[in-house]
Amino acid sequence: xxxxxxxxxxxxxxxxxxxxxxxxxxxxxxxxxxxxxxxxxxxxxxxxxxxxxxxxxxxxxxxxxxxxxxxxxxxxxxxxxxxxxxxxxxxxxxxxxxxxxxxxxxxxxxxxxxx
Amino acid sequence: xxxxxxxxxxxxxxxxxxxxxxxxxxxxxxxxxxxxxxxxxxxxxxxxxxxxxxxxxxxxxxxxxxxxxxxxxxxxxxxxxxxxxxxxxxxxxxxxxxxxxxxxxxxxxxx
Numbered sequence: 001x002x003x004x005x006x007x008x009x010x011x012x013x014x015x016x017x018x019x020x021x022x023x024x025x026x027x028x029x030x031x032x033x034x035x036x037x038x039x040x041x042x043x044x045x046x047x048x049x050x051x052x053x054x055x056x057x058x059x060x061x062x063x064x065x066x067x068x069x070x071x072x073x074x075x076x077x078x079x080x081x082x083x084x085x086x087x088x089x090x091x092x093x094x095x096x097x098x099x100x101x102x103x104x105x106x107x108x109x110x111x112x113x114x115x
Numbered sequence: 116x117x118x119x120x121x122x123x124x125x126x127x128x129x130x131x132x133x134x135x136x137x138x139x140x141x142x143x144x145x146x147x148x149x150x151x152x153x154x155x156x157x158x159x160x161x162x163x164x165x166x167x168x169x170x171x172x173x174x175x176x177x178x179x180x181x182x183x184x185x186x187x188x189x190x191x192x193x194x195x196x197x198x199x200x201x202x203x204x205x206x207x208x209x210x211x212x213x214x215x216x217x218x219x220x221x222x223x224x225x226x
Contacts, residue, residue: 100146
């Protein structure tokens with residue numbers, strides 16, 4: 001069966017510090033991968049989308065970047081965090097050939113607080 | 116472009132039926148998904164409609180009217196564990212696989 005792992009689960013970082021959140025998917029190959037952010041009491045905002053290694057689409061201009069160094073690994077990074085980067089970051093995946101099913105499988109999320 | 120409207124809050128009692136509406140304006144609309152998210156948890160997929168009509172999955176059903184740009188999630192025989200946020204998420208044909216979520220509806224079920 002397929003599983004998705006995200007870490008760290010929580011972190012508190014000072015403004016201006018770097019960030020690295022990691023997500024890995026097991027039990028499938030060539031998944032579509034997503035990074036979403038959810039601010040407190042808000043909806044989910046799509047940040048990045050990837051259909052393959054090294055292929056990243058950015059949805060909104062921001063202080064963050066994403067990379068996909070391996071087929072089932074997706075990394076969210078920042079060189080210098082801003083207060084506004086605080087939020088709940090969710091990684092998700094969908095099967096390679098299931099783009100039209102509307103179904104994403106989410107990880108448990110990483111809660112980031114920038115102070 | 117896209118706009119999405121859902122009620123921010125809905126309350127109901129156990130055993131009741133509740134309907135959560137979703138009105139969207141999505142260019143190149145392809146389909147509509149529904150997700151449930153408990154506090155502090157990850158969203159989980161509930162249903163997807165690409166065609167007009169009702170899709171039933173146990174106690175939950177989802178409806179879509181493409182001509183009205185409208186859908187709803189129907190929850191029957193409500194249970195306390197159904198207290199959660201519910202999100203509708205349209206998908207565009209030009210960006211298949213990418214879901215754009217609204218702010219969601221907070222459902223509170225009272226005993």
